[in-house]
Amino acid sequence: MTTDDIATRVPVALKERAAALDAADPLAGYRSAFVESDDVIAYLDGNSLGRPLKATRDNLARFVDGPWGDRLIRSWDEGWMDAPTELGDLIGRVVLGAGPGQTVVADSTTVMLYKLIRAAVDARPGRDEIVIDTDNFPTDRFVVEGVAAERGLTIRWITPDPSAGVTVEQVRAVTGPRTALVVLSHIAYRSGYMADLPAITAAAHEAGALMLWDLCHSAGAVELALDEHEVDLAVGCTYKYLNGGPGAPAFAYVARRLHDRLRQPIQGWMGAGDPFAMGERYEPADGIRRFISGTPPIVGMLPMRDMLALIEEAGMPAIRAKSVQLTGFAIEAADDLLAPLGVRLASPRAADERGGHVTFDHPDFKRVTARLWTRGVIPDFRPPCGLRVGLSPLSTSFSEVALGLTMVAEALAEERA
Structure with missing residues (x-):
């Protein structure tokens, strides 16, 4: 069955509303920049893996023939060595609200979290508690548990409302003179709730603690101002709204004021002051480069450059406006x-509390999601019973959303029949 055939099943009023929104969408022209799949009718999972860009397909081929195939190892001297910090500055400028010299692209999100969490607690001697919430993404919680075990620290757990998120009042209730670090996600991975980043950061600082934000569901979806809000540390992935592709390297932000106070725990040659000196002992590089460990994943950095160019052209205010819509x-x-059909909204209705995705709860959604995938409708499932709809503003149309949710309703009705 074709997309056109299925579109006839969308309720008329919903179809007309979607068409009107698409016609008025100032970002509609960007959809043609993305690679489309013939067997995908509605892609509702842009917050897990962004669609690739057509430009990326061409640029990867040029990279193989040029910098890699022709220049070979000379490319390290001709740009590759500076790629982690140069690309970090681009991410900082375009999506993080961060000045140059504070963002670096290097490892996976998990590794970056470990580096910054471990460095942060070691920089707070005499403080023996880390604050994190029970509903945070597993990687964040697991890394905090590991670092706490290594360093003999106590974890202070916040238990948020699962359909909302961590509040500043909850942070204030568990922070104090023993708090070394607060680790939270800016946007909750299940509910899409957007935490009050400025107020919570200030509350952590009032307690004398450092603040680390996970920006995996924020970067490229909502406007950020890390410098303005005096954020200490942040980590984020690049394969969601930055469309870097599966396994694309993560970024880390470390405020300039902390560079000389933090010593990252994975001391590799690329983070040394002079990597090619092959020195007898480790001496960290100046600035943000000290947070690099091993050889940078150059190929993995290529696709996100194309997406960052589109984001910069469109502008984060316009992208956020469409995301809200x-x-x-x-x-x-x-x-x-x-x-x-008994479905409950598990995300905030208020736009200023909501990130780039929404979650709906129903006990049958695990089976329904599997059924939808076979039909070319791609949301994702998050336990215990959430169907998550992630909407990437530059690649998603309102008509696609209407079509996808119509098919969700049909699949759920079939499941209940």
Whole structure:
């Protein structure tokens, strides 16, 4: 069955509303820049893996023939050595609200979290507690548990409302003179709740603690101002809204004021002051480069450059505005299509509390998601019963959302029959 055939099953009012929003969308032209799949009818998982760009396909081929195939090892001297910090500065400028020399691209999100968490608690001698929430992404919680075990620290757990997130009042209730570090996700990976980054950062600082934000669901979806809000540390992945591709390296932000106070724990040759001196002992590089460990993943850095160019051209304010419209439209459509089937909204209705995705709960959604995937409708499932709809503003149309949620309703009705 074709997309056109299925589109006839979308309720008329919803179809017309989606068409009107698409016609008025100033970012609609960007959709043609992305590679599309013939067997995907509605891609509702842009917050897990962004679509590739057509430009990336061409640029990867040019990279193989040029810098890699022709220049070979000379390319290290001709740009590759500076790629982690040069690309970090680009991410900082385009999506993080961060000045140069504070962001680096290097390892996976997990490794970057470990580096910064371990460095942060070691920089707070005499403080023996880390604060994190029970609903944070498993990697964040697991890394905190590991570092706490290594350093003999106590974890202070916050238990947030699962359909909302951590509040500044909850942070204040568990922080104090023993707190070394607070680790939170800016946008909750299940509910999409957007925490009050400025207020929570200030609350951590009032307690004398450092603040680390996980920006995996924020970078490229919402506007950020890390410098302005005096954020200490941040980590984020690049394969979601930055479209870096599967396994693309993560970024780390370390405020300039902390560079000389933090010693990262994975001391590799690329983070040394003079990597090619082959010195007898480790001496860290100046600035953000000291947070690099091994050889930079050059190939993995290529695709996100193409997406960052699009984001810079479109502008984060416009991208955020469309994101708010997309998620709001998804909620409206779900109210009509899914609520009568017993589906509950598990994300904030208020736009200023919501990131780039929304989650709907129903006990049958695990089976429904598997059924939808076979039909070319791709949301994702998050336990215990959440169907998560991630909407990447530059590649997603309102009509695609209407079509996808119509098919969610059909699959759920079949499951209940």
